[in-house]
Amino acid sequence: MSDTNEISNTSEQRRQFLKTSVGAAAVAIAPGMLMFDMAHGKSEAVSGKVRWGMLINTANCEDCDKCVKACNKENGLSGGLSPTDSQWVRKVELKDMRTGRSLALPMMCQHCAEPPCVDVCPTGASFKRADGIVLVDKHICIGCRYCMMACPYKARSFVHEPLHDQKPDVPRGKGVVESCTMCVQRIDKGLQPACAEACPNKSILFGNLNDPDSEISNKMRTQASTQVRADLGLDTGLRYQGI
Amino acid sequence: MSKLFALLAILCMCASATATEIYGMPKLDIGKGGQCVADPQWMRKNHMRVLFQQRDETVHQGMRDGKFSLKNCIECHASLRDNSVIGRADSFCEGCHSFEAVKIDCFECHSSKRSSSLVQGESK
Amino acid sequence: MANHSPLRFKNRVFYTLVAAGGLVVLMGLYAAHMMEGHGHIITGMNNQIVWGMPHVFAIFLIVSASGVLNVSSIGSVFNKPAYKARAPLAGLLSIAMLAGGLTVLMLDLGRPDRIIVAMTRFNPTSVFAWNIFLYSGMFSAVALYLWTMMEKRMNPWSKPAGLLVFVWRFVLTTGTGVIFSFLVARQAYGTAILPPMFIVMSFAWGMAVFHVAQSSIYEWNEKLLDPYVQKRMKNLMGVLVIAALYFVAAYHLTNLYFARQTGFERFILLDGGVYPLVFWIGYFLLGNLLPLLLIYHPALGKSKSILFASLLIILGGFCFLYVFIIGGQAFPLSIFPGYQVTSSFGDGAIGLYQPSLPEIMLGMGGVGIAFLITTIGVRVLDFVPHELPKSA
Structure with missing residues (x-):
């Protein structure tokens, strides 16, 4: 401002x-x-009439990690798996301790309506865009990592080393926190997120949760879906089927 | 009195003219160059402000087609030799910034390369 | 007043101390410079343990900075002369430790060059943002308080100023505790007991720090501390240590009662490797039982053993924070309760953390800053208590 x-x-x-x-x-x-x-007033600001979300069907995730690979490629992540490497989407394997049932799913920023990371950020670098996408403004992030402490989903990574050869559309750099942006650079061009596009089973359905006629809204109305840690009341923008 | 002022003014002008020669204003590789989005002199003075403005609009409001985008600057002004605006003494950004001793913070995170060149490189 | 010459270090001692402190500070700054260049990769911190050694040091310094003000609060707010004479030293220690702690916190940031952003952009819902305000306010409040005590004409104002500091430090330590209280998803944190626990701990640690500082200053000046004052302060310290222990016990017992928390308690108290060890040996045995014995055992309780007890309490404080901050993060987040979880990002796994030299140097640098400010302060201004005969 x-x-x-x-x-x-x-x-x-x-x-x-x-x-x-x-x-x-x-x-x-x-x-x-x-x-x-x-130059001013030419392009239109995103509006709260839209809330982007994803519905993820976990039925076919067990032998597949194409969404993770697509995310790394789109956003220029190294794909390294050390504890200091960034992982915006990760494949989580679950096994019910009581029944022994196992499944897998992609875990990432859940784009909460009440994001704890935004609440705790001292500078306002963590913010929620009007269309519901939770982002880090890396220009004002001071790298305190309080958001990483606050996130219930471990969705965020801290850039521990200087980076080179970033993608022109996905600036990333040392000393600030980053996470899944729902491929905001693609959404602003009218495309869907890289993971959703790459999923061979069409198991990641991307769409506008605020539009009652959208495919995602229709499906969520008629089929069961879960929010991860729904008990926290964060109203996540990502929902899962089959947990 | 007025003669004195006139003399002073002339002296100053001479001094600044020689200063430019002595200190050697940076000679920049302006890449493709061509018609800038705004008057070059105005851009020299105000580029940081318009970049900041556009930066906030893009990040927070998703307005990506403003013309003062860093990517657009680089697209025209990256050197035709190495497709970059930094890295050499005459690079478009670095040349002036090192002359003025102002640190550029942009390229720790932002790509300094002409993006069309990267797309071509990828498809090859 | 003329016959009470203020205590000051002799030249040789003073310059040695300043050189030693300066060296430690330089080492800390060098470590920060390395972290700035290489990134946090050279620390032990990672995406699972996001806060490490620097935070242990910083939080200890900040919490104790509030705690040392016990001495001035008891003096100014509750009118105890023995403490009132010590209030200026307590104020100096508080400012010094606050400065040290904040420097560490600031230099550990991913982008310390953007500290000005932290000052100019406030997110009103962020406890961190409140704390920036609380910390800077604390500096001003304590500085004002010191001024009212040291400037004769301002003396009448020292009581209201003392009250302001008294209130402010409560709010400040609450703010520090709340940083953790507001973390909804972490099992170690997210409970309302933390702010009062931090307040009581600050009392105990602050008394210990004050005692070490006071004993050292007296020792280096070859003066003796009034046994009466010594006895009163040691008894107070003992009570505060017990009170802090009570809060820690209540925190863990409550957790043990909740089925969903027993896994975490098992980890931190029993089978979490280094963390139970540090908790039981470092915090409980060395940091509490032994000091209490030193303080209360009739055969002990003399100045040497009290100094030793104070040092142990400080060690215990560091141990507690290590377990609380790093152990608390090492225990995996419960994202899918009831499931066994594995992933490439450490889900379901204990976080690995190996403190590295640069981050310890940075933390020590903060202690060095506090030490340096105190040493120089005591030398150039009249901070040390005038030895009045037998205070009432």
Whole structure:
């Protein structure tokens, strides 16, 4: 916000300057001013009418990790598995201790409606976009890792080393926290997240939870699905079937 | 009195002219160059502000088609030799920034490479 | 007043101490520089144990910084002259430890260069953001308090200032406890007992730190501490240690009663490898039982054994925080209760943590800063209690 104010203040001052001064300088600045004004209000901000979510059917996950691979490729993650490497999506294998039933599922940021990471972040770097995607603004993240302490899903990773050759659409860097962005760079282009696209069984259904006619809403209305740690009351944007 | 001021003004102008020559303003590799999104002199002065503005709009509101995007800057101004805006003394960003002794924070996280070149590289 | 010359270090002792402290601080700064260059990869911290040794040091320093103010609170708020004479030293120690702790916390950030962002952008729902305000407020409150005590004309104001500090430090330690209380998903944290527990622990640790500082200053100046004062302070310290122990017992007993928490308690108290060891030997035996024995045993309780007891209490504090902070994170998050969980990201597995030299150096650097500020403060200003004969 403060930047926006600063900019408009500057434009104000510049307008004043244009009004009160005559000369070559004003003529030189004018074209820049015009273009600057034109650049605003062109693209539309995301709105709260949409809430992006995913419905994950775990039935076919056991022998597959294509979503993990696709995520790593799309976002330029190394795919390393050491405790200091970032993993935005991981495959979790579960075995019911009582019955012995086993299953697997992809685990990632659950894009909560009430995200604890956003509550605890001291600078507001952890934030929820109007369309429900929980992100880290890496420009203002100070790397305190409080969000990692607060996240009930272990969804976040801290970048422990300097990185090179990042993807132009997915800036990542040392000293800040990162996590699944639901491939926000793709969503803003009208594509679906890389994991959903890569899933060979179409088990990751991506869509707008706020639109009652969307495929995801229809399916969730008619079939059982679970939120992970529903007891915490965080209203997750990701739901699972078959847990 | 006015003559004195005039003399002073002329002296100053001479001084600044020689300063430019002596200190050697950076000669930049401007890449493809061409028509900038705004007046170059204005951009020199204000690029950081518009980049900040667009950065916040993009990250928080998902507005990605503003014209002051870092990616667009790099697309035009990355060197045609190494497709980068940093890394050499005459690189578009680094050349000026090291002359002005201002640290660039962008490229620890952001790619400094022309993205079209990366896409081509990947498909090969 | 003229016959009570203030205690100050002799030149040689002073410069040796400053050099030693300075060296430790430099080592800490070097470690921070290394962490800045290489990233946190050179520490033992990872994506499972996200807070490590620096946080143990920082939280000990900050909590104790609030605790040493016991002495000034008892003096100014509750009007005990023996303590009042010591209030300035307590204030100095508090500022020094707060500075040390905050420096460690700040230099451990992933992006310490953005500290200005932390100052200018407040997220009102974040306890961390509140704490930034609480810590800086604490500096000002204690500085103001010191001023009212040391400037004769301001003396009448020292009682209200003392009250302000008294209230502020309660809120501050509550804030520190709440950092953990508000972590809903971690089994070790997320309980309302933590803020009061931290407050009582701060009392005990603060008394111990004060005692070590006071004994050292007296020793280096070749003065003797009034046995009456010594006795009162040691008894208070003993009571506070017992109170802290009570809170720790209540915390663990409550957990033991909840079926969903017994796994965690088993881990931290019984079969978690290094953590039960540090808890029972480090915290319970060395940090509590032995000091209590030293304090209360009729044959002991003299100045040497009290100094030793204080050092043990400090050691116990570090042990407790190590188990609490690092052990608490090492126990896996319960994301799928009732399931056995495995993954490439440490789900269901005990987190591995090996403290590395740089992070310990950084932590020690914070202690060094506190030491340096105290040493120089005591030398240049009149901080040390004037030895009044037999305080009433």
